[in-house]
Amino acid sequence: MVAPGGGGGGGGGGPARWPSEEELDIVRKKVVEISGRDEREVRVAACPYRICPLGAHIDHQGGIVTAMTINYGVILGFVPSNDSEVLLRSGQFEGVIRFRVDDLQKPIDNPENINWESYARGAVYALQNSGYDLRKGIIGYISGVKGLDSSGLSSSAAVGIAYLLALENVNDLVVSSVDNIQLDKSIENKYLGLENGILDPSAILLSRYGYLTFMDCKTASPSYVYFSELSKSQQPQGHLPFKILLAFSGLQHNLPKKRGYNTRVFECKEAARALLHASGCEEASNILRNVDSVVYEAQKCVLEENLSRRAEHYFSEMKRVAKGRDAWARGNLQELGQLISASGRSSILNYECVEIYNETLCSEMRKLSLEMISQGTLNHISVEPTLHDQIIMAQLHDEGVKIIKQKLSLGEEKYKCFRQDHKGVLWFESRIVVPKNHELRKQILDEAHLSKFSIHPGGNKMYQDLRQNFWWTRMKREIAKYVSECDTCQRVKASHLKVAGTLQPLPIPSWKWEDISMDFIVGLPSTAQKHDSIWVIVDRLTKMAYFFLVHTTYTAKKYAEIYLDRIVCLYGVPKTIISDRGT
Template identity: 45%
Template sequence: MSGVSWPRENELNEVKEIVSAMAGRGPEEVRVVVSPYRICPLGAHIDHQGGTVSAMTINKGILLGFIPSDDTEVILRSGQFNGEVRFSVDEVQQPKPIRKKGEPHATDSPKLQETGNWGNFARGAVYALQSRGISLTRVLTVQALALLLLLIENEYLGLKNGILDQSAILLSSHGFLTHMNCKTKAHKLIPSPKLNGEQSDFQKSYKILLAFSGLKNALTNSPGYNLRVVECHEAAGILLNASGNDKLEPRLQAWASGNLKEFGKLISASGLSSIQNYECGCEPLKQLYEILLKAPGVYGARFSGAGFRGCCLAFVDANLAEEAVTFVTEEYRKVQPKLASQIITEKAALICEAGDCARALNIGVQAADSAISLGKGCSRKCESEFCSVPPFLRYGKYCGLLYSGCPGEKPCDGLDACCMKHDSCIQAKNNDYLSQECSQKFISCMNKFKTGGRTFKGNKCKVNEVIDVISVVMEAALLAGRALHKP
């Protein structure tokens, strides 16, 4: 995850201070989960039809700071929305379609009710677990987690979207374009090419520009999106073939080869397809799309989502990104002065970079520079938190996505030693996490420990469950390594 420029240390510290004050606990107790925003360059708005799509994340998103409580009550506050959310995980959550009209949640503040009940997303997580009979300690693969997230929107919120957003946020990796088959749920990561011998040089050659329309209405508050999904179901077969869905994979070669001009043309064509073939979008978003196509340095542009609210995205030459921002901001103000006036000027168009997957960060990490990346934080104590969900797993000193044992630290048990050896192997392979050799050795090491290894004192996790969770991830890495011919 090196090279990811978000979140920055000051952002993490701010979240920890707020949550610490809210809970009356020390900032060192605050855990932080990172959830990046996603973009969909090619094939958007066909995930609910079982089509193939592409996605990646950016270096901006949502930070969730929390402290585990000793009871069942959940208390939530937002840095963006007003009000406070309170509910218990023991409460039976009723999905939106069967709740009585105008029936508020008893513990929601009036301010929250005015802002569209943003707490419903958190309640939906409880609903998803309750409705599928899943305990909080059950092993969940990333794919299973994505399906639970889809359940929140489809059943609890009543939004008939597909699996694109959830999968993109969970599966994306920095420097890769994620290719997903929304029918089979299979995915693969398309690597970016090396420029001047370095993959990072290619990442520096472009920026991702987000231009906001000023439209904020939630998709769940408007019938437009769900109506379009129903209409798409009726003509899915014809549209998917006519719009080139079956040709998406060959088009991804433009990315893999580093041909940003061709990749940009394909993005713009995908945007036009959303407008013409799917009749998506509204007037402000269509105008914003046209403005972006004329902006300096823009390779290609399209709606960021379905085009009913939010923003448009563009891939732009890194050297012309600032000029493009000025052009887009000024031109959009001319055609939509009322909407443009509702947007803070410096946030009307943002320059972004590629991001990484959703993940839990090491708490108390002190970065040497302004960005948090793998290997920056280290652990000196034996952890046993988040035993079941791969992105959040923390075990021993070395088993986790974004932290490792401090130099010279002894592993907590045999499984932790396997993780330590894997870290060393990856470092020897120039941080290539798809190395077949490292993945195979790691899997073999865990299997040996599983047959009779002893764990550390105070361990709260079930060792075999932790091994199963890690094994799923490593087997996926092994398959990806074989596909990409990684030694």
Template identity: 75%
Template structure:
């Protein structure tokens, strides 16, 4: 569905960004600039609910005012022709081609997400006859940053192909289609956190997604305590993203899938011990009392994974209440506790990521911090007092440079620490509706 943009002066994408993408697609296709439509898919953060979406848990998420832009026009026939702002070369294939799942993670490239979108639509029973001519770009340097850029790219291709073929597909169905890209085509064990945040977020709200029932709910910040918001309409918080400089993909994929398997193994053992072996081996199907009763029977690693799931679920529930009250101090403490559990119980992260997390905890004005994404590479997030955001960003950059000078030297100066604001959900912007 095409919707008019509701952008304001501080929102993303800017008119300059949109114009640049439209002009590039017009050059590629020979069409008028006014014919080009642009999919805007924001990046997401997950303040609470780390690593429990694939176990059917409840997660909290919001988007930010940065993301992926895919300008496109429908092609005359079945051809898909794509170019990227980050990667060289053209990608060409036909929508008539049947896409086979990728067998080796080392073979995943930037074109895999476009082919994966076609694969998901084909296997979802949708008739895709028309291709697209498109140009995709994101924030340079953030393509492996822990902000779900891969989900943003996959969803962008889904929305563009659907639009070109006059298909109206609900956000919930697109969540499942993106999950098919990740799980079936790319071979990753991802849950539905990323696509849910990108497709269902609402500006000003924190989205809570029940990943077992695929049911979203929304809580408006400070709904019960509006007096805590700063005067003059200023945001009560900003989002700090601090980048580690780690860019390697394969260890993350292996580590991520290993943790997912361990969670399922723990669920299987707990369900068997509690007489519920017939249930699907997900930790959301284990009663918390059963975990307390039988956690001593688990292997040490499995017990840690389960401990993270159940403690994180409690933090999400407490975080919902703190958010509704506008209590950023309580909310921030829960975020930081989530980060600590990810290190101690889920055992993700690296030396560099842990250093960055601990620096953020000491930064001025920071309410709370944790890893963003899987935590093996990428960035850490923090919720920060808006009046101290610049000071906090400078502190983090300087302190991280002391412990990781080589990594910091590889990050563009303006991308080392970003100060962000909450965003909105993915949308298609048509030039004639601006």
């Protein structure tokens, strides 16, 4: 993340590199202007902002959270000062910071005194408290993305880490990412007085391009899951089959200045203390991660309302993280989106992290001709790819589709019914080709059979409807199987067959070979004489049986000849012959 003047660092390589050369040039020129040094001496610390799809507000309780960095963030250009002085300017804030790294930094008592200077002093405080020897300061210029500070993307953590990296660099300190996570936590917890966890610095320092980071905040151990592990090897280098939409509400929060955040953290710990006490595990530290989910379900009745809601958010969010990991690995964005929506609702209703009625938000909404009312039901909007878009995306990674396209490009006669449009989408005549993707096909079948507009059609009707727009191999067979397994259809729909009678036992025969039964054993490997089936004839009285090698293509006349030659000549003509419908 720290690079010399010739290039930039940042959170992983992708198609949209960050920071860009243009952004780096601006920062380097500012540092040259402030310090009077040569541009080649300028060093850069680039720290990206982060998003947290799942696991919101549970890191301080030792929970498992998800995180991913984005291609926006904080850039700190700097050069070593000639002594212990720190001199800083900002692209977003007025004024100049001046202090010395050998001055003893003390925690801030009043949150109202926190400003952009506090994070630089906090970095010095964290390093001093951890025993690091600081002799040199920095001269630098720090810049973030205009409008995104205090917007929920952990810009404060990015700023804190940038200062840590710069100070470590000029003082020749070798500090691991794990230790820097704890140093940034010290800035927030001890210097600024904010009781947050390690989600933010972990995301900034440990994220990998293309992966969703899962951070166990109790053990401080990360794990990484690629988007759709099943198709990982098929992804083009540097390209991902999704994009992240970043929507800014217009609300900005400076958490260290808001007492409500620490209050909710305290309530989470109080909930943990009450649950541990009720279960007889008082020796464990008071975080909800130390409470077993079974204990929570059994003892949650002891919690007062506020504590109950905090605990409910924690335990429900842990379940969503586990489900989200599986959905992400399968590439199921729809399921992941539903989990993220549920997480947002829980944050509002159980963790109370958003003021529902806010003048700033109302002002932003009025610009869009929308209105927020002070009382009512809070709903949410989920933006998901259409079914058509999902099919196109799935085609990109399906081997069968790739083979058909290759054959089509070679002009093979067998594939003349297929065609590609100008976007490379594969069609069978006028129907889009649905790849061999179980989740996608099931979604299509569910839409055609279970939606409010379809009313459980039968197999033939459903096939005729779907074949107008979709095509895949053995489509009719899959539809028939799907309909036959529909529980509602089996329970409700009336049978059009004649009502079957009750089972009746067969009478015991009075003499041998007067009453016989017969059946076939089919699907066997062919013999040298081309026989592939066995005809079984059994006397119902003695259970004596004959087995004749036959072929499935034999006619009724051929079977009659065999029966006359082998059975009638020995035992005469039977009175009854019993067989099943197949025979």
